[in-house]
Amino acid sequence: MPKPLRIAEISPMLDFLALTDRVHAIGREIIAQYADEVDRNARFPSESLEALKAEKLLTAYVPIELGGMGLDISQLSKICEILGQYCASTAMIFAMHQIQVGCIVHHALGADFFANYARDMVKHQYLLASATTELGIGGDVRSSICAVKIDGELFTLDKQAPVISYGAMADAILVTCRQSEAAAKSDQVQVLVRRDDLTLTQLAGWDTLGFRGTCSCGFSLVSKGRVEQILPGPYAAIHSKTMHPFAHIVWGSLWLGIASDALGRARIAVRAEARKNPGVVPISGTRLAEADIVLFTMRSGLQSVLADYHRLLDANNQDAFSSFGFAIRVNNLKISSSNLVIDIVSRAMLICGIAGYKNDSKLSLGRHLRDAFGASLMVNNDRILGQNATMQIGQRD
Amino acid sequence: MSAQQIRELIAQHARLSVNANELGEDADLYSAGLTSLTTVNLMLALEDHFNVEFTDKMLGRKTFGSIRLLSEAIQELVAA
Numbered sequence: 451m452p453k454p455l456r457i458a459e460i461s462p463m464l465d466f467l468a469l470t471d472r473v474h475a476i477g478r479e480i481i482a483q484y485a486d487e488v489d490r491n492a493r494f495p496s497e498s499l500e501a502l503k504a505e506k507l508l509t510a511y512v513p514i515e516l517g518g519m520g521l522d523i524s525q526l527s528k529i530c531e532i533l534g535q536y537c538a539s540t541a542m543i544f545a546m547h548q549i550q551v552g553c554i555v556h557h558a559l560g561a562d563f564f565a566n567y568a569r570d571m572v573k574h575q576y577l578l579a580s581a582t583t584e585l586g587i588g589g590d591v592r593s594s595i596c597a598v599k600i601d602g603e604l605f606t607l608d609k610q611a612p613v614i615s616y617g618a619m620a621d622a623i624l625v626t627c628r629q630s631e632a633a634a635k636s637d638q639v640q641v642l643v644r645r646d647d648l649t650l651t652q653l654a655g656w657d658t659l660g661f662r663g664t665c666s667c668g669f670s671l672v673s674k675g676r677v678e679q680i681l682p683g684p685y686a687a688i689h690s691k692t693m694h695p696f697a698h699i700v701w702g703s704l705w706l707g708i709a710s711d712a713l714g715r716a717r718i719a720v721r722a723e724a725r726k727n728p729g730v731v732p733i734s735g736t737r738l739a740e741a742d743i744v745l746f747t748m749r750s751g752l753q754s755v756l757a758d759y760h761r762l763l764d765a766n767n768q769d770a771f772s773s774f775g776f777a778i779r780v781n782n783l784k785i786s787s788s789n790l791v792i793d794i795v796s797r798a799m800l801i802c803g804i805a806g807y808k809n810d811s812k813l814s815l816g817r818h819l820r821d822a823f824g825a826s827l828m829v830n831n832d833r834i835l836g837q838n839a840t841m842q843i844g845q846r847d
Numbered sequence: 848m849s850a851q852q853i854r855e856l857i858a859q860h861a862r863l864s865v866n867a868n869e870l871g872e873d874a875d876l877y878s879a880g881l882t883s884l885t886t887v888n889l890m891l892a893l894e895d896h897f898n899v900e901f902t903d904k905m906l907g908r909k910t911f912g913s914i915r916l917l918s919e920a921i922q923e924l925v926a927a
């Protein structure tokens with residue numbers, strides 16, 4: 451006979467269901483209410499972020515011992531997906547913040563500074579941004595021109611960053627850079643710089659097609675701090691174990707949210723159509739059934755990489771994270787999800803018809819479509835495909 | 848295997864940020880700019896030159912970390 455589960459083993463699961471209900475409620479009552487206005491004015495979704503902070507959701511991935519919720523990556527993925535259904539900009543801000551939290555949680559909690567910082571994050575619900583992209587490098591995350599300059603216990607770090615999402619609103623920014631002025635461009639570290647220690651001079655605005663609420667302006671960043679703010683270990687290890695898989699999982703999750711909300715709107719259109727002529731399944735119903743298969747494929751890709759990532763995290767074998775096989779699968783998730791989200795929203799558009807095409811209708815899909823096109827550009831799919839091509843040649847398993 | 852031959856192949860194919868001819872046998876190639884992606888180029892050149900085939904497990908720091916490690920690994924492959 452199987453041993454009955456203890457309450458402690460069951461309750462996190464039950465609690466998680468209650469938590470997702472709560473996130474849906476915040477989504478409906480707050481996030482969705484501001485989504486169109488945030489999009490129209492390309493402004494930061496402050497009401498949504500305040501609501502997420504009030505539930506301590508910004509530290510959902512911080513271990514329970516440090517005051518966080520101790521959620522795992524699958525649970526975090528689910529929250530990103532739910533948020534994506536209500537406002538993709540809010541979901542993207544939440545997701546990008548969690549990537550930074552993931553880097554700290556996986557790689558830095560052994561250091562006193564970061565363990566204390568994690569407790570402070572819980573208390574103050576700090577929002578963390580990221581500066582990886584650099585002028586002169588583009589989206590090649592594994593190369594930097596800028597370098598951290600260390601002088602005793604102190605450092606200075608300057609970076610020309612063409613895109614830092616919510617940079618102006620963040621409490622801290624994690625910056626990738628070379629580990630010294632003498633280092634090769636791939637010999638990087640990741641440094642946490644706090645708002646009080648940094649100056650941002652805006653280089654470019656963010657009047658884009660989609661993800662308008664992320665306020666991803668370009669900045670010249672000038673910062674200083676103490677050497678303890680440099681995450682331990684080379685960035686190469688942080689990248690392969692955390693930044694790379696985490697980013698593509700949480701992004702893929704919120705894109706799934708965009709796609710599933712688009713199909714939700716399509717379903718409303720189909721139902722209205724069906725009511726006009728009960729007993730006859732409208733052609734749009736067949737289109738919806740087809741589109742749902744694409745959504746199923748998108749979700750399966752995410753689930754497959756999540757399962758892979760859980761396995762590697764449990765085994766905690768650094769070589770496995772850096773294996774070409776795993777990196778290719780993570781990249782496959784990125785490329786396929788970012789293409790499928792456009793496909794699914796386009797299908798929903800055909801189903802909703804004019805109601806989807808209008809900006810002022812309940813079934814409007816304009817924002818979904820514009821947001822969806824951002825997915826293939828954030829780390830350009832052609833760059834990722836190029837890396838996969840190289841890794842295909844190197845892969846031997 | 849000849850460290851000098853390996854050094855020349857590194858100079859031609861590894862896209863390092865330093866002059867490969869000045870690299871000591873124990874110098875860390877990753878600090879010198881080797882990445883997992885540029886490893887592939889170097890691997891192909893080494894395989895072609897020494898007529899060997901690296902296994903998947905060898906494509907990391909344990910094999911590509913320095914000229915000496917590479918030389919030992921290639922020696923082993925040739926002997927096998």
Ligand SMILES: Cc1cc2nc3c(=O)[nH]c(=O)nc-3n(C[C@H](O)[C@H](O)[C@H](O)COP(=O)(O)OP(=O)(O)OC[C@H]3O[C@@H](n4cnc5c(N)ncnc54)[C@H](O)[C@@H]3O)c2cc1C
Nearest residue numbers: 580581582583588589613614615661828829830832833836
């Ligand atoms: C909504 C959104 C939010 C973002 N937030 C942030 C953020 O917070 N922080 C941050 O650092 N960045 C952020 N980015 C930037 C993003 O992650 C990418 O790094 C950036 O968009 C890449 O810029 P790029 O297209 O100019 O450059 P590249 O990636 O360099 O691409 C430019 C063009 O060159 C081609 N190309 C270049 N190199 C190669 C190659 N090796 N192989 C094949 N093709 C190549 C590409 O196909 C593409 O057509 C964000 C982007 C978006 C869309």
